[in-house]
Amino acid sequence: MLGYGAVLVLVALGGTIAVVFVGLSRYLGPRNANAAKLTTYECGVEPVKTARERFPVRFYLVAMLFIVFDIEAVFLYPWALLFRELGLFGLIEMAVFLMVLVVGLIYAWRKGALEWE
Amino acid sequence: MITLQHYLVLSAIVFSLGVAGVLLRRNALVILMSVELMLNAANLALLGFARQLGDTTGQSLALFVMTVAAAEAAVGLALVLALFRGRGTVNVDEVRSLRG
């Protein structure tokens, strides 16, 4: 329970600064909008089309693989801390775990889920 | 003083909000989010029990619940994509071709 005081202070401070900065610029800054000012900022180039178009499904596949291997990393972390304590048995445990996931990775690879054509 | 009872009541409230979301919402994405709410409520109860008993087993179980949640989100969202591709909608009440 204790020891999180610094985290709380950080979150409160970060939130306050964000709210104050956005709020100040909103209420102190002059606002006289016109059509040219309200267009999307594209480094001075005229926007070609709307930014809200459908994304390709490849993004989903990348995010999905990220989730699965994120969970794998979560399991690797305590294993790495306990590596010496667990010894050879722990190594075999983790090897079996990783082998199963590598099968999935090979499948995704062979299916072309990692390609970005 | 905050006791186990407080955490269990909070967990019950979040769980019933999740149940209501699954039963009442038609958007498949929000239904999946409500399932995440229910899994989180279960995790909260598990960790509360673990804290009360001073036993780490509940925390280990909560880790597995998170694994299940990740797998469920991956496959569930793939199904939503397939549903949208095939039917052009993510509203579950418009998918009724199996109804007689």
Added chain:
Amino acid sequence: MGEAILFWFFGGLTCVLALLVIVMRNPVHSAMALIGNLFCIAALFAMLDAHFLAAIQVLVYAGAILVLFLFVIMLLNLKDHELGNARQTATKIAGAILLCWVAFKLIFRVMPSTTAGFPAVGDDYGTVETVGRFLFGPHLLPFEVASILLLAAILGSVAIAKKKLW
């Protein structure tokens, strides 16, 4: 005293944000409320001395699962008319009654639980090492089965989603 304030703050916020998840019409707003909800639950995990789980909650849920949700929301990019008509008021009231009934039943069940307060635990409770000892000791089989589950998730979602969306 400080613990009580923090519990009521994060607990109240958890309930409000969970309610927002299920009432928001736009799925992006639901996802944003869900992120806040998951952060509050992570704070409650930390208050329950589940330090490792609190960190994992932020890492896995806010860092990965919600990203996947937002990706799919952007992928589908639903227009307003594709979200379907809003519910009738009568349906909403019926839903609220159902929600209260489920919540009441559950709360009624957990009310007899102990109010004795949490016992003291050692400094190593809920740390990565302690959880890891359970994970690679008594929970070895679930740990290995989790890899099969993740494999099934990879196979399933690649097989279902690989075809071109448009």
